[in-house]
Amino acid sequence: MSAVLTRRPGLGRLRAGRAPLQVLCLAVVVLVVLAAVLAPWLAPADPNAVDLGHALAGPGAGHPLGVDAAGRDTLARLLIGARTSLLGPLGVVVFSTVGGIAVGAAAAWRGGWLDSLLSRSTELVFAFPGLLLAVLVVAVAGEGLLAPVVALAVAYLPYVSRLTRALVLTERERPYVAAHRVQGQSSAQILLRHVLPNIAPVVLAQSAVNFGYALMDLAGLSFLGLGVPALTPDWGRMVFDGQSAVQHGYPLSAVLPCVAVVLTVVAFNVVGERWADHVSGRNR
Numbered sequence: 417m418s419a420v421l422t423r424r425p426g427l428g429r430l431r432a433g434r435a436p437l438q439v440l441c442l443a444v445v446v447l448v449v450l451a452a453v454l455a456p457w458l459a460p461a462d463p464n465a466v467d468l469g470h471a472l473a474g475p476g477a478g479h480p481l482g483v484d485a486a487g488r489d490t491l492a493r494l495l496i497g498a499r500t501s502l503l504g505p506l507g508v509v510v511f512s513t514v515g516g517i518a519v520g521a522a523a524a525w526r527g528g529w530l531d532s533l534l535s536r537s538t539e540l541v542f543a544f545p546g547l548l549l550a551v552l553v554v555a556v557a558g559e560g561l562l563a564p565v566v567a568l569a570v571a572y573l574p575y576v577s578r579l580t581r582a583l584v585l586t587e588r589e590r591p592y593v594a595a596h597r598v599q600g601q602s603s604a605q606i607l608l609r610h611v612l613p614n615i616a617p618v619v620l621a622q623s624a625v626n627f628g629y630a631l632m633d634l635a636g637l638s639f640l641g642l643g644v645p646a647l648t649p650d651w652g653r654m655v656f657d658g659q660s661a662v663q664h665g666y667p668l669s670a671v672l673p674c675v676a677v678v679l680t681v682v683a684f685n686v687v688g689e690r691w692a693d694h695v696s697g698r699n700r
Contacts, residue, residue, distance in 0.1 A: 438690045444683035448676075452498040459492040463649045472666040484654075484669035485661045494672060497649035501677070504565050504643075505630035511569035513623045516576025517612065523577070524584035525607055535581070538574040546571025547633050554642045561644055564637050572626050579622055583615040617691070624688030628681040635677045651677050 451458065460480065467487030474482045481490040523534040550567040557563035587593065588611065596606045637643040638652025646653070651673040658670025 438686060441683040441686040441690075444679055445687055448498060448502065448680050448683070451495055452502050455495040455499055459489075459495045461489040461492045463488060463492040463496040464647055465489070472661055472664060472669075474666070475668075481672060482666070482668050484658060485664075485666075486657070490654075490669050490672060493649040493654055494651070494676060497651050497654060497673065498676070500561065500644055500648060500650040501631060501635065501652070501680075504561050504634040505627045507561075507565040508568045508572060508630040508634075509623045509627045511566070512572035512626065513576050513619065515569070516573045517580050517619060519573065520577040520580025520582075521584050521607060521612065524581040525588065525603065525611075531581075534577075538577045541570060542574035542578075544571070547636065550633065550637055551640075551642060554637065559642065559645055561634075564634060564643060568630055568633055572630065575626060576619060576622060580615065580619055583618060584611060587611045587614055621688050621692035624691060625685055626688075628684035628688070631684070632677065632681050 460478070465488060467483065469487065470479075470483055471485055471487045472483065473479065473487075476482070479489050479491070481494070483489055484493070519534050519538060523531040546568055549571050550564045553563050553567035554560075584607075592610065593606055596610060601609075634643060635650075635652030635655070638650050639656045641656060644650045644653055654673035655670050655677075658667070658673070661667065661669050662671075
C-alpha cells in the first residue's frame, strides 16, 4: 500500500507567499557578507580620511553617499564597517554555540547532579539581561570589541544550552543510541559521532537567529560609545557619530547605517527561522 500525503488547506499558499520574503532576506545576507569580505576593494576612499573642508557634503561623483561631519566617506565607512559589525556577532555566536552545546549535551547525557548544577547555573545567567551584562563588562574592561563579545556570548549561551539539552534528551531515547551501545561504542563516541550531528541543524538555525540579535546588541553598545574605539568604522558607531549631522539636516551618515543594521538583523532572523521551520518539518 502506498502512503498518501495530506496537506492542510492553505498551507501551500502560505508557504508560497512567504517564499519571496525568504529569498529576499537570503539575498540580503549574501550581499552583506560579500560587502564585508570585499570591502577593501569596493570602498571608494579611505574610511578614516578626514576632510573638514567638505564636511557634510551631499552625494557627488567622489562620494556616492556623501560624507559625514568629519568629511569621511559614508560609503567607505559602511563597507568597511560591515566587517566589524559582522565580526562581533560571529564571535558571539561561535563562543555561545560551542559553549552551549557542551553544557547542554553534558547536562542531558549525564543527568543527575551534573544536570541540576548546569541547568541551575544557566538559568541564573538567563535571568540576567545580556545587554546589561555587556555594559558592566565594558565599564570594567574599557572600550573594544572583545569585552562585549565575551559578555554577550555568556549571555547567549543559555539559549543554546537549553535547546541542546532538550534535543539530546530526545535523541538519547531513540533506538539507534541503544543499538550503538550494544555494539560497544562509548558514550562519547555515540554523542560526538551520532547525536550531535543529528541535532546540529536545529542548533545552527537557532545560532543564525542569535546572530541577528547579537548584531543589534553590539550596534547598540557602539551607539552608546561602549563598543569599538572611536576611529573604527562600525555601523553602530556611525549612528553615534552622525547625530550632529542629523541636527544640521544631513541625515545620510546616520540613517544609512541604521538601515543597514535593521535590514541585516531582519534578514538573519528570517533566514534562521525559515531554516528552523524546514528542519522541524523534515523531522516530523
